[in-house]
Amino acid sequence: MAPHGPIVEASDGALEGLQEAALHVFRGIPYAEPPERWKPPQPVSRWSGVRRATAFGPAAVQPPSPAGSIYEISADHPQPMSEDCLTLNIWAPAGVSAAPVLIWIHGGSLVIGSSREGFYDGAKLASRGIVVVTINYRLGVFGWLAHPGLSAESPLGISGNYGLLDQIEALRWIRRNIAAFGGDPNNVTITGESAGALSVMYLMASPLARGLFAKAIAQSAYMITTPMLKERRYGLPCAEEAGAKLARALGTNDIAVLRAVPPGDLALRASAAGFAPFGAVDGHVLPDQLVDVFDRGEQAPVPLLAGFNSGEIRSLRFLVPPPPDTATEYEAVIRDRYGDLAGEYLRLYPATDVRESLYAGTRDALYGWTAERLVRKQASSGQPSYLYFWDHGYPAADSTGRRAFHGSEIPYAFGTADRSTSRWPKVPSTPQELKLSEVMVGYWSSFARSGRPQAANAPEWPAFGTSGHALVIDEDLHATCDLMPGMFALHEEVVRRRRAHDIAWNWNVGLWSPKNPVTT
Template sequence: MIRSIARILVVAAALCGAQALAAAGPVVTAPAGALRGEALEGVNAFRGIPYAQPPVRQLRWRPPVPAERWEGVRDATRFGASCHQPPSRPGSIYAPAQALKMSEDCLFLNVWTPEGAQSAPVFVWIHGGALSGGSSSEPMYDGAALARQGLVVVSINYRLGVLGYLAHPQLSEESPDGVSGNYGLLDQIQALRWVRDNIAAFGGDPGNVTIAGESAGALSVMYLMAAPPARGLFHKAIAQSAYMITMPALREAVHGTPSAESAGVELARKLEIRGLPRLRAADPQELTVKAAMAGYMPLGNVDGKVLPAQLVEVFDRGEQAPVPILAGFNEGEIRSLRFLLPPPPADAASYEAAIRAAYRDLADAMLERYPPHDIDAAMLATTRDALYGWTAERLVRSQTALGQPAYLYFWDHGYPATDEAGLHAFHASEIPYALGTRDGTPPHWPAIPDTPGERALGDAAMAYWASFARDGRPVADGAPEWPAYGQARAYMGFAGTPRPGTHLMPGMFELLENVVCRRRAQGDQPWHWNVGIISPPLPPEADACR
């Protein structure tokens, strides 16, 4: 009798607990399980949703395994842990307000959905951070403002650094596909599969998904466009400050870059960790930090399975996802990334001599575009264009060639705090405008003034981004029409106000495309940031580049 009463009390307590959870916030029942979120102004937020099983040590460096369906109502009011990463540089404008809570159990996503949403377009945000840092929990990536534009917004974590991208012969040997690395990219693909299977429960349309990201998030967008396993999981793409740099191949040295497997072996040697079991047993944060200090650079590798070829080759052959794209870059990209620049030459004569020695028959064109009378400005522009400008225009040209709508932008907006700090239109400065998170920037970020002009620019940018995610065409009430790139090579400039134009930086793309083409043809030079005064001698013109 006493035991029966006890069982009844336990069941009653569980029912009361479930009812209390439901009363405390909105509840969604998805195929993955039931979730209790948080009600915001016109939006419901669901945070810390597992989309894959924890990649703990026995699963470290293996493809993600889908999360199991949970029982009961899961609390989804708090963000999950961030993936392991080195600490931010003190004083960096990108450093978060608080130290991140990190764990290998980090494969979470977050959903913001408008109240009463039905078949709403879905916007999936992939954070940046050089594939080695960042988190979906950063306030600047909050999805509430975009959700109020009628979108279901999703942000995702994915494995970073050595834990996300290490390739190694022993890892390839144990893989059924005979490959390794690309685990962070596989995480992103698994997150998109979760969206496909579950987002309808949140009022989203799994047939209208836009992937979007900035910097390494935009690099990830390009990887996803090139990856056969991601095909059909998204329908539009936004790439903010993407960089189509050289990729390592899994097993062979290409374009002056060692193979991904040999880089993994060399890293283990530097760290004095022998064998896969010991690598898997290593403390994840210590391993992450030591790998970064040893110079390990996480990148996707050409493995023939997830990434079939160099990005430039995939896009040249028209084998990327045939989806509409919105892509662009910022005027001051490198102002906040000066570590990418070499030491400046002593004077204009030294600068010109270095350019002539490196670029040979293209030296006059380089000096005309990046003249020596202001060496700092020339070096900033050279690296900016080689990484971000060339990539943005290449993306819109490639999608246009596939018959897809393509929209190019150039962010040239500054305000008193940025211009006083010499950071006019710096890398990532468009994010708080496009995502509507001007109040969520990190503590060292130049303070955005609360003025009618700033609010109007932000409203226009967010409306353009949201309408593109809605129907593939960027439109903003009261703002200029944004023409597709097309034969007119149109673009939208963002300074104090949006302003359309044509032929952004005439000749820039053709010049840099020639440089990259020659390096590709010769096969022993990467097309990274080894440009300008530190460029290796440019190969002679190849037939393929004429």
């Protein structure tokens, strides 16, 4: 039977995709061999004949999303899952050559998510003349478990980071093959939100990813403490210790027995046991703490666009404690925990509205500080860097107290607001919202093209530079200097002191903060 879709002769084999308007779309392309559980990915073997690439591959095995969460994965259409999940999808303008490439790494706390989500459809961005790629990678216990038994199997004596190695293998596949789809392998931008943006930072820090991308976009990244593979640091167990603890909870320390546990059962049991997936500082895949890599200027020397949302915590309220009964109690705890920094903390997060101060303090300690730190470090290394602050609301989000919530910029940047699930606050199809989405698509696609965000009928977005420029994205887009005076300096000082005294900098913020050291 004659093929019906476009055929691409890629380096790893011929692929048949779909013609969708003026785009060639390829789904479910394997970029690695089916992975062995807790082993690094292997390059995909070249196939013979024409492989159909017309359907998404299965999602990585994962536990169910929290009931009722707006982030429930495919809430309307449950998706197949498999350990054989290392696939990617491509949207390419027909007839294009040497086009910029944008790679999307989905979020989901390194636990849930999939490249097939409707919000991640690359058609709108691809219509701007860029090749869009979305990738799957191993999640949860499958992607991030470290364990002494696994390290003993490795010639390097390391384990964990399998999901990150998957992402690097995907970048290598793209490097080899993307020219056949019309993309420029030398003009690749990695992009992600939340855990996807954490992954962007991991890739910027990893020597194994060096040279595989030319630019980066980090949406709501969080530069938290990274567990060491074999050593307790910053009050955290090492990654191998956390893996051994999980194994004990599962009733065995035998890697062979763990490998035999059915995948769905393993995902559920690991989640119930409280396993939290993160990268591990192993000296090879991740050489050091992200803060230290960026402090030394050893991260990838690439242009960067980064930002955060005003309402990050409004949809992540589990990250803050219940407010105390009185403003006096709130102020007393802050003064006890922050010591000589308490005055500045209370200036930024006052007792006059405790709930809002809890949201803002946690937002800034995680996402605001990270975004500004990223652009500051890239700017100081001589790279163009751009900072944004997403403060856009719309009725369905605002009415439920979720203005500018975590991830709410994604459908605007992809131009996919019409692809929302039933649980996502629905974006209205009004001229105002459509215009903002057009602007966002323009900024993101132009940055992928040239390293400079520009959009028609939109304000100029100045580089962060030495003046601290940022773009505020709300109902009236505008550039500003010194976005939140004092915010970065406070949280940078808190983290500096904690690093010096071996204390973690994670979600332990505000009322949950340990007593901060007075001196270093």
